[in-house]
Amino acid sequence: MTTPIFRFAPSPNGSLHLGHALSALLNWDLALATGGRLLVRLEDIDPERCRPELIQPLLDDLAWLGLEWELPVRRQSQHMADYTQALQRLTDLDLLYPCYASRPEINEAAVHGQWLRTPDGAPRVPGQGSILTNTETARRAAVGVPAVQRLNMAAALQRLPAMPPIRVFNPAAPLAPATLRSADPAVWGDVVLARKIVPTSYHLAVVVDDALQDVTHIVRGTDMEAATGLHRLLQSLLGLPAPATYHHRLLLAADGAKLAKSRGSLSLSSMRAAGVTPVEIRCRAGLPPARTAASA
Numbered sequence: 001m002t003t004p005i006f007r008f009a010p011s012p013n014g015s016l017h018l019g020h021a022l023s024a025l026l027n028w029d030l031a032l033a034t035g036g037r038l039l040v041r042l043e044d045i046d047p048e049r050c051r052p053e054l055i056q057p058l059l060d061d062l063a064w065l066g067l068e069w070e071l072p073v074r075r076q077s078q079h080m081a082d083y084t085q086a087l088q089r090l091t092d093l094d095l096l097y098p099c100y101a102s103r104p105e106i107n108e109a110a111v112h113g114q115w116l117r118t119p120d121g122a123p124r125v126p127g128q129g130s131i132l133t134n135t136e137t138a139r140r141a142a143v144g145v146p147a148v149q150r151l152n153m154a155a156a157l158q159r160l161p162a163m164p165p166i167r168v169f170n171p172a173a174p175l176a177p178a179t180l181r182s183a184d185p186a187v188w189g190d191v192v193l194a195r196k197i198v199p200t201s202y203h204l205a206v207v208v209d210d211a212l213q214d215v216t217h218i219v220r221g222t223d224m225e226a227a228t229g230l231h232r233l234l235q236s237l238l239g240l241p242a243p244a245t246y247h248h249r250l251l252l253a254a255d256g257a258k259l260a261k262s263r264g265s266l267s268l269s270s271m272r273a274a275g276v277t278p279v280e281i282r283c284r285a286g287l288p289p290a291r292t293a294a295s296a
């Protein structure tokens, strides 16, 4: 039996809040309970939103919560070559195409074509050639307009004899055989796998890293459930193993919306400054008291 490997993978684009604490502590508790390893990974590929000065406070918050993780901490921004290699593999399979359309052009095509939306609310691009004509695409390519790389979803699905299922584990029995749940990556349409400013995207980087870091168990919120289906497809296309996954409940704000950095949810550091203890954080996150050496 190999040692279970868990990871907590925050983006340094704001302060951690109680929802992050729940996710981080669940990963930590499960690593402890299984005799596993915990990794922290910094998902900082977005130069427009991530701020290096937020990294140390984020790590300080995690240490304050009581987490211990292995070093070095992987920073995605330092591993672009790994993502480029995965992109090349998909290019070799003829599953990527450059898309030169601007956001307004995409939105206009979406309104005209009455496109559905992706799970994160973006227009669901239904296929190559659905925004710009071939002539316009060729013109923009010739003059060097920057492009994103989109996955040709229909071709990707056709390549697989059958869509493999997601492996779901039970946090009460993390080492028991995973149960299988069907994945529906098609809801993402022709999703962007490399952006104009960085040669990757969240979905591609996370799949590559989970494989490179030998992650066996992924613990993240139910808001990532649809993404897991897309990740399963990418793992399959790239020949990567599929970690077992558990999607935990989300903590909601008083108005019923999920906690989010972008909505200014109370940060862990401000709670700490106000005298809240890690024990209280566990309680507020709805977690049982921490395992101690005696109870472990």
Ligand code: GLU
Pocket: 008, 009, 010, 011, 043, 206, 219, 220, 224
């Ligand atoms: N970087 C993602 C976030 O901060 C984590 C997603 C994941 O665990 O795969 O929401």
